[in-house]
Amino acid sequence: MTEKDLLLSIDNGTQSLKALVFDACGNLLAKEQVLFTPYFSDRPGWAEQDPFVFWSALCRACQGLLADSGIEKSRLAGVSVTTQRGTVVNLDKEGQPLRPAILWLDQRKCHGQPPLGGAWGLLFKVARLTDTLTYFQSEVEASWIARNQPDVWSRTHKFLLLSGYLNYRLTGRYVDSVGSQVGYLPFDYKRLRWARSWDWKWRCVPVRPAQLPQLVPPGQILGAVSRTASRETGIPEGLPVVAAAADKACEVIGSGSLDPSVGCLSYGTTATVNITHRRYIEPIPLLPAYPSAIPGFHAVEVQVFRGFWMVNWFKEEFGLPEQLAAEKTGVAPEDLFENLIEDVPPGSLGLMLQPFWTPGIRKPGPEAKGAVIGFGDIHTRAHLYRSILEGLAYALREGKERIEQRSKIPICSLRVSGGGSQSDLAMQLTADVFGLPTTRPHLYETSGLGAAIDSAVGLGLHPDFETAVAAMTHTGDRFEPDASNHKLYDALYRKVYKRMYRRLQPLYQKIREITGYPE
Helix, strand or coil: CCCCCCCEEEECCCEEEEEEEEECCEEEEEEEEEECCCCEEECCCCCEHHHHHHHHHHHHHHHHHHCCCCCCCHHHHEEEEEEEECCCCEECCCCEEECCECCCCCCCCCCCCCCHHHHHHHHHCCCCCHHHHHHHHCCCCHHHHHCCCCCHCCCCCCEEEEEHHHHHHHCCCCCCCCEEEEECEEECCCCCCCCCCCCCCHHCCCHHHHHHHEECCCCCCCECCCCCHHHCCCCCCCCEECCCCCCCHHHHHCCCCCCCCCEEEECCCCEEEEEEEECCCCCEECCCCCCCCCCCEEEEEECCCCCCCCHHHHHHHCHHHHHHHHHHHHCCHHHHHHHCCCCCCCCCCHEEEECCCCCCCCCCCCCCCEECCCCCCCCCHHHHHHHHHHHHHHHHHHHHHHHHHCCCCCCCEEEEECCCHHHHHHHHHHHHHHHCCCCEEECCCCCHHHHHHHHHHHHCCCHHHHHHHHHHCEEEEEEEHHHHHHHHHHHHHHHHHHHHHHHHHHHHHHHHHHHHHCC
16 A cells, blocks of 8 residues: 655745645655736725635646656645635635635725724723724724625625635635634634634624634644545545645744744745744734644744835836846846845945835834935945845844743744745845844745644644654754844944834824825
8 A cells, every 4th residue: 555655735825826745754845836916906005816816726736746746646645725814705605706805915994993892992992002903993804895895795605714715625614724814803812713702803803703614723634625626636535634824834833943932034025023932922912923833832923014025126116137137147136136235235334224115003003104214325226125135134133022022032043934035145134133043944835844744743644743843844054143243233223223113103104194195
């Protein structure tokens, strides 16, 4: 009998979907990637996508992988799904989408929601969190749909995250992982389950319990591949589907970060700093610790919205020479940016960037804008590019310090994953800004590997998560901080960067009042 020793991971990102096959040692044996347009916008600030685009990409990726890689289907032990966070799908009673999915990048607001009254309203007022609650209410996608498309909302049988939609298409069951629940939903992040009936979230989100999927912890089987899904994807019928977690949570364990003293940075479209912790710790009041890819644990996280998306922004706005050169040489424009800044010294000759291109809820607040200060006639676009990388590292260092303050555990080393981790310059810069040894994992596909770790434990290929992470994750290149560079960065961070937001916040508020942007 053929040994079932391989794990299939589905990793649905913002710009592509990957089908990945790993063995029980964490080796990547096969990969198939399908690119798609991230979203379309009928109006400025909207970001939507036909859910069928995601499912079609999954089918094409799996069919291509299983047809061309030489992987024997009979060796597959199970499949797991990890996806982008906060993307929502409305389904009717037949399981068909009622409207395009609203992506996590979407910036529409639903203003004018009734204030929370009663004891909950008083509690938020006393805690001085009323503005934060109002912001939360304006961000709820379900509220926008219910108000602006009441016919769609009245016919919504299930309201799912993208992970729930793909798991439904694979199994025919409305079931999803606890580890994937990151979004504006009535979820109890502390207890890792749907909120209790009296929780304030049910009064701020127009979702009914019956519209939500059943939840199972990461590492447990949530169903099996249906006959229909097998025919469309090529995945064997009956193959167990194991609950994984959202992409960032999977990246953390896929990077080998289980101890809260090991910080995990994700240099992706959204840049984040994470630790895995058994305790529930809110790094910023009312901003929850998200579910970990390990059952019962939490991913304590601080985000920088539009993180390494800013590299793409720079490419589109200032990188025409590199784009033209890339077309001639076949080298990625991002690789040419490395050459662009090789002569720019650490600190960018005093050019300091605050990477608040997209505002947040608190620290920075909804009034925040990006800022660049310190310009002089010596500065070029090369200095601006380096200041982007440095500004992101400063913001993540600030997030690290918030996490340490709340967890009471110092972060002593860093693991970095995501697209930005492929840059040696970005890795060394990170080590220098933080003053900590910084390591990239042995492979780039840490999100898919994290999902495979969940499968490995759930299917018994490893007895527990500690064993699975030790066996399946390995460190790659290690970057030690340069003492002189760290001294310079530390002074700029403490004496300039950390004071920028406080000094500029009143001006941001005035800009918002005068221009109405951001809303």
